[in-house]
Amino acid sequence: MYYEEPGARESLGLRTPKHEDLFHSHPEYKVERDDAKCIRCLCCVRQCPYETTFYDPMRNVVYDVHSNCVNCKRCEVMCPTQAIEIKKWGCGFRENHHWKFRDYGAAYKQSDTGAVVLTGLGNDNPYMSYFDRMVLDASQVTNPSIDPLREPMELRTYIGRKMENLEDFGKESFQEYPNILAEVPIAFAPMSFGAISLNFQKGMAAAAQELGTFFNTGEGGLHEDLLPYKDNAIVQVASGRFGVSKRYLMNSAACEIKIGQGAKPGIGGHLPGEKVTAEISKTRMIPEGSDAISPAPQHDIYSIEDLRLLIYAIKEATEYTRPVSVKIAAVHNVAAIASGIVRAGADIIVVDGFRGGTGAAPKIIRDHVGIPLEVALAAVDERLRREKIRHMASIIATGGIRSSADVVKAIALGADVVYIGTAAMLSAGCTLCQQCHRGKCAWGITTNRPDLLARLPVEMAKERAINLVKGWSREVKEMLGLMGLNSIESLRGNRLKLRGVGLTKLELETLGIRQAGV
């Protein structure tokens, strides 16, 4: 950054770094290259998008600018002789349990630039994980367990508003609501084209079609290449309204209104103009090169009544053939908010916990705003049941689902389906390096640079996403079997199958589960 054009920073309203800033560019990682093993194939030099690794033909050495390394592991994985190892730089600062690198690293960066520190992915702070403090029940002598390899096990579930009662079934007064069928209780989370690459989105779409589940377009519109997968698409209407038209709403399985995102509750989004390429501009219906700004609130929603207007506007536009979902971030009072949303006419509520990922968010907001998914989910489910409106909406849980055990625990806490975002990216090779906001993902996931896109072919993304979800489904079936259940719908909200370990009485009450051993 110290070799850039003079004036480049002023044009962005940022201060030009001065010499004293050099003292603050502490490297976090070190690229160690075993010279005895380096065959100078220069694969690492070509693979590094973060300007870390270079080749000097005069001295015939491969050298590194260590302070640029983000530990994305691309060079480590690609090196044909395994000559590279990324290490933590030195001993770090003097040990300090109060000041961590995340604090002083950000402070240095801000002192250099005077800007807001951006980041990608989800909250990485060491908050307690309630998923890790909950354990599952298993059948022993008194109730038989089921072998999922020999007996049928049902993972399919219907998403959407259910009928009021079955007594009127067949009569004219019987009202049926549009539902969508998910063959597995795992769908792909909203990630917009622009934030992620088209290849990855196509891969997820194709995987969703093959698995009989859903992918979510995010707020970036539906690219025309994704039209073959429209029956598995949940299309999002966010505050920027990118790409929204009647055609867009009809090319879907369900429509989703995005109010908030777990990683950045209460703030909007910003896709920088230089990332708005021709394809993105066409999909988002904005001029090429212009900033794509999603305002913090939806400017036509300032109350629950306004939300009702938008929900019914979408229902009218889709002629009441699509369930309408509302996605909110998990925040304080989420239960009351969810109750209002259901009464406003939403068929699905998506609760996004504070571990949820993002393509770009201010680090301070990602790390400190919102509440854990587990408690929010328990509170929402409890409230809707108590008010006898739980049947009026399905609940989708998202934000930090790491494994099939988390899926089972979330469903036992009251979710119908879970969205996986970060886990889906992991299937495509993500190494959680948290550089999504920089648009040059070394794994071709969160980028639209053509040379980086080639790193994630559509078939690869599709195959690996299918494998992940299939693997998880098998594990979910095993876990259902050992609990003596043969259908995922018998597990929904079945909190007796959960027990808390090491939680306080108040936490157990909030989660609605019992202490282990009781």
Next chain:
Amino acid sequence: MKRVYPKEENCMNCRLCEVACIVEHSDSKDPLGAYFVEGMGFNSAAGEGIIDPADALEAGKPRPLNRISVSLRGYSSISTNCRHCSDASCVLACKNGSLYYDDAGRVRLREDKCVGCWMCLMACEFGAITRNPAAKNVPKVRKNGINHHCDLCPERSSPACVMVCPTGALVYEERL
């Protein structure tokens, strides 16, 4: 006949196909062995830069050369090797029959016959033929080297470059 076909949209310019090709055609079949023991392509300890393969031959330590190469222009790259054409102009151009079709239809080379006249190199429409000064069992008088092109790894069921490609940018299949 099965051939190696590139997929441009999947190629990411990592050039592991070139490394795999060199390793496959080395004696040790090991990257370190191919580059350090057999090859004199460079000598970092002596502070030398990459030296000409012809000089490596002089030094008596030839390293195999890659038979597949990646071309890069702007953001797009593509990995190309011998197309093994069924009506190859190189075979037509070869004046002493050192290029020939084997039973499987591959274009092969009789190393002991090639004199290095480069008519094949001139005739090839794809630029897939290079010169190989480091070929083994070749009299030293042919200092400019002999014909060098993809042999589709006769010892393997699928060529090494296809096996190593991380993104499936090379496919080995039968096409009409």
